[in-house]
Amino acid sequence: MGSPTFYLRLFISITCLVTLLFFLNEDGWGLYTDRDRSHNVITGNLTILLWHWPFGPSYSLEGDVCWDRYRIPGCRLVDQRSLYPSADLVVFHHRELMMGQERLPLHLPRPRHQKWVWLSLESPDNSGDLKPFNNMFNWTMSYRRDADITIPYGTLLPKDGDTGNDSTEDVIPKDKSLLACWVVSHYEPQHRRSLVYKSLSGSIPVEVYGRLNGRVLAPGDLLYTISHCYFYLAFENSISKDYITEKLWRNAYQAGAVPVVLGPPPDDYMAVAPPNSFIHIEDFPSTKELGNYLRQLMLDKERYAGYFAWRRSHRVKVYTDWRERLCSICPQYHILPAQKVYYDLEAWVR
Numbered sequence: 001m002g003s004p005t006f007y008l009r010l011f012i013s014i015t016c017l018v019t020l021l022f023f024l025n026e027d028g029w030g031l032y033t034d035r036d037r038s039h040n041v042i043t044g045n046l047t048i049l050l051w052h053w054p055f056g057p058s059y060s061l062e063g064d065v066c067w068d069r070y071r072i073p074g075c076r077l078v079d080q081r082s083l084y085p086s087a088d089l090v091v092f093h094h095r096e097l098m099m100g101q102e103r104l105p106l107h108l109p110r111p112r113h114q115k116w117v118w119l120s121l122e123s124p125d126n127s128g129d130l131k132p133f134n135n136m137f138n139w140t141m142s143y144r145r146d147a148d149i150t151i152p153y154g155t156l157l158p159k160d161g162d163t164g165n166d167s168t169e170d171v172i173p174k175d176k177s178l179l180a181c182w183v184v185s186h187y188e189p190q191h192r193r194s195l196v197y198k199s200l201s202g203s204i205p206v207e208v209y210g211r212l213n214g215r216v217l218a219p220g221d222l223l224y225t226i227s228h229c230y231f232y233l234a235f236e237n238s239i240s241k242d243y244i245t246e247k248l249w250r251n252a253y254q255a256g257a258v259p260v261v262l263g264p265p266p267d268d269y270m271a272v273a274p275p276n277s278f279i280h281i282e283d284f285p286s287t288k289e290l291g292n293y294l295r296q297l298m299l300d301k302e303r304y305a306g307y308f309a310w311r312r313s314h315r316v317k318v319y320t321d322w323r324e325r326l327c328s329i330c331p332q333y334h335i336l337p338a339q340k341v342y343y344d345l346e347a348w349v350r
């Protein structure tokens with residue numbers, strides 16, 4: 001008892017036990033996998049494998065796409081499934097999984113560090129049953145601000161160079177003749193937006209384009225047409241957290257019409273859009289009062305111009321290319337959680 005050998009053995013046993021517990025904690029029991037314990041380390045290029053292209057059409061990944069197109073270094077974007085074993089991330093677009101056109105490669109062993117990314121730009125209403133996808137993914141990639149990788153439909157970028165001399169008037173399109181415009185391709189009478197439109201058009205004239213009344217605008221005519229409107233009804237087809245689409249960024253801001261928005265609550269807009277640049281329908285007790293406000297604002301040149309103040313210093317960037325969205329993962333990879341599992345993706349989405 002108390003011999004040096006005993007203490008040596010005791011010391012070795014304790015060291016082994018502590019080491020073992022440490023590793024089990026990190027990886028083994030999955031007890032802590034919901035927490036962001038540490039971050040990712042990049043060694044060499046990061047390989048992102050896109051398992052299938054969203055909605056079908058594929059795009060060229062020749063050369064060093066992320067560098068050549070977006071000046072993002074060290075980011076290897078591929079779509080050959082044979083590269084699965086060496087991929088750091090595998091990205092799965094939800095729609096094809098939901099429709100059963102594509103499947104997760106559950107038969108392949110998943111490399112220890114590899115992350116599976118759930119990609120979707122659809123609202124929860126259009127996401128089907130998510131339960132089959134619980135416990136599969138490590139990261140989410142969506143328009144939501146609380147996704148691991150946020151890919152908004154659009155954003156504001158500071159303008160390059162000195163543009164401080166532009167007066168606000170210079171950045172408002174001229175020749176406005178229509179009070180309010182709306183482009184609608186998928187009209188459902190019971191949608192909230194259809195009800196609001198009906199009611200609003202009882203108090204002000206609303207010019208409607210799109211399949212609803214056979215006045216479909218060619219893509220090249222869209223922005224030009226809307227630029228003649230003082231206000232654009234940027235009404236989302238689905239109302240959910242952070243779901244703010246190109247209806248705001250492209251149809252309204254890029255065209256140069258003030259958006260009247262129907263969608264998530266004002267706070268969600270305030271978080272991403274310029275201050276005093278949009279009109280939220282929830283800020284009015286009735287569509288009649290909203291209509292009156294729009295009428296007055298149209299006549300008050302100075303006040304109306306105030307809604308464009310941001311255009312002196314910022315421009316709108318609309319994202320449309322999946323490659324750009326995918327390449328955008330690389331610069332933020334090191335701050336993404338190293339250990340994470342979406343045990344209940346269904347609950348996260350809804």
Ligand SMILES: *[C@@H]1O[C@H](CO)[C@@H](O)[C@H](O)[C@H]1NC(C)=O
Nearest residue numbers: 043044045063064074075076
């Ligand atoms: C990373 O990718 C670039 C461009 O494809 C390549 O030239 C370079 O050798 C790669 N580096 C590593 C460490 O694989």
Ligand SMILES: *[C@@H]1O[C@H](CO)[C@@H](O)[C@H](O)[C@H]1NC(C)=O
Nearest residue numbers: 135136137138338339340341
């Ligand atoms: C990724 O998710 C899977 C389960 O869906 C999990 O087994 C694995 O440990 C996770 N990997 C990381 C690095 O978080």
